[in-house]
Amino acid sequence: MDCISNKDYRDKNYRKEIEKYVKSHLSDKRWNHTVNVVSEAEKLCQMYGGDMEKCVTAAIFHDVVKELPNEELNALVRKFGFDEKYIDSPNLSHGKIAAALLKHEWGIDDEDIINAVSYHTTGRAGMSKTEKIVFIADAIEPTRVYNGVEAIRKATYEDLDRGCLKSLTDTVEHLKEKGVSYIDEDTLRAREWFEEQIDDFRKERDGNHMNSKDYALLAAETLDSKKAEDIIIFDIAEKSSIADYLILATGLNERSVGALIDEVEDRLAQEGLLVKSIEGKKESGWILMDYGDIIVNVLTAEKRDRYNIEKVWADCNTLSWEVKGNE
Ligand SMILES: [Fe+2]
Numbered sequence: 001m002d003c004i005s006n007k008d009y010r011d012k013n014y015r016k017e018i019e020k021y022v023k024s025h026l027s028d029k030r031w032n033h034t035v036n037v038v039s040e041a042e043k044l045c046q047m048y049g050g051d052m053e054k055c056v057t058a059a060i061f062h063d064v065v066k067e068l069p070n071e072e073l074n075a076l077v078r079k080f081g082f083d084e085k086y087i088d089s090p091n092l093s094h095g096k097i098a099a100a101l102l103k104h105e106w107g108i109d110d111e112d113i114i115n116a117v118s119y120h121t122t123g124r125a126g127m128s129k130t131e132k133i134v135f136i137a138d139a140i141e142p143t144r145v146y147n148g149v150e151a152i153r154k155a156t157y158e159d160l161d162r163g164c165l166k167s168l169t170d171t172v173e174h175l176k177e178k179g180v181s182y183i184d185e186d187t188l189r190a191r192e193w194f195e196e197q198i199d200d201f202r203k204e205r206d207g208n209h210m211n212s213k214d215y216a217l218l219a220a221e222t223l224d225s226k227k228a229e230d231i232i233i234f235d236i237a238e239k240s241s242i243a244d245y246l247i248l249a250t251g252l253n254e255r256s257v258g259a260l261i262d263e264v265e266d267r268l269a270q271e272g273l274l275v276k277s278i279e280g281k282k283e284s285g286w287i288l289m290d291y292g293d294i295i296v297n298v299l300t301a302e303k304r305d306r307y308n309i310e311k312v313w314a315d316c317n318t319l320s321w322e323v324k325g326n327e
C-alpha cells in the first residue's frame with residue numbers, strides 16, 4: 001500500500017474498510033478482544049463525554065499487528081526507524097507499529113487517534129481523554145480476567161483518571177513481582193502524572209479538609225497580608241448561634257474595604273469555601289461577609305469607632321494568630 005494521508009476517520013465506510021483489514025489480520029480470539037475494546041470504549045465515551053469516532057477508530061486498530069511473528073515486527077521497527085528498545089519487544093512495539101501503519105498506510109492524520117494507538121500499552125504523561133479511554137478500555141473489556149481487573153473496572157466507572165492510575169500502578173507492581181528489570185519510561189511517567197492529576201482533583205473537591213477555625217485564620221492572614229489593621233478573631237460559638245467565628249478588620253478607606261473583601265472572597269474560594277452573602281455596598285465603609293460558620297466584617301476606622309462592634313463581643317475569647325506582616 002502506498003503512503004497516503006488526510007483520510008477521514010469520521011467516514012463510516014472508510015472505518016468499515018479499516019475494520020475488515022484488521023479482522024483479516026487477527027485470530028478469532030484477538031478479533032473478539034478488539035470488538036470488546038471497541039464496545040468498552042463506546043461505553044466510556046458515553047460516561048465521560050469522549051469523542052466516539054476517534055476512540056472507535058483507535059480501538060479497532062490498536063492490536064492490528066499483535067499476532068505478527070517477531071521477525072516481522074522487528075522489520076517494521078526498523079522500517080519506521082523506531083528506537084532499538086523496540087527490537088524483540090512485541091509488547092512495547094505493537095502499539096507503535098500499529099500507530100505508524102494507521103498514519104502512513106491508512107492516512108489517518110489525527111494526532112489524538114495516533115497517540116491513542118501508540119500509547120495503548122504504556123500510557124504516557126499528559127494523555128488526552130481519547131488516549132485514556134482506549135488505554136483503559138483495552139485493560140478492562142469484559143473478557144479480561146486477570147487478577148485485580150474488577151478493582152480497576154470499579155475505579156474506572158467512578159473516575160476515569162483513577163481507573164487509569166490503578167491500572168498503571170498494578171502493571172508496575174506486576175512487572176516488579178515478575179522480576180522484570182526494565183519498565184518503560186512512559187508507563188512510569190504516566191503513573192506520576194495521574195497521581196498529580198488526582199491530588200489536584202481531590203484538593204479541589206474536598207477543599208483541603210479545612211475546618212471553620214482554619215478558614216477564620218486564613219481570612220485573618222489574608223486581611224493582614226493586604227494591609228488591613230486591628231484584626232481580631234472572636235470565638236463566638238458559645239455566646240451565639242449565628243456563627244463560630246467573627247472577624248473584624250479595618251481598611252484604610254472605603255476603596256480599600258472593598259478590595260480587602262474581594263481578597264478574602266478569592267482566597268477562601270481557592271480553598272473551597274464560598275461566601276453565602278455579602279452585605280453592604282463597596283462605598284459604604286462597612287462590608288459584612290457571611291460564610292455560615294464565620295463572619296467577616298471589614299470597616300473603615302471611622303465606621304468601626306462609630307458602631308463599636310467590639311463592645312458587643314467583648315466577653316468572647318479571641319483567637320490568637322501569628323501576624324506575618326504586610327505584603
Ligand atoms: Fe495491545
Ligand SMILES: [Fe+2]
Pocket residue numbers: 033037062063138
Ligand atoms: Fe488490546
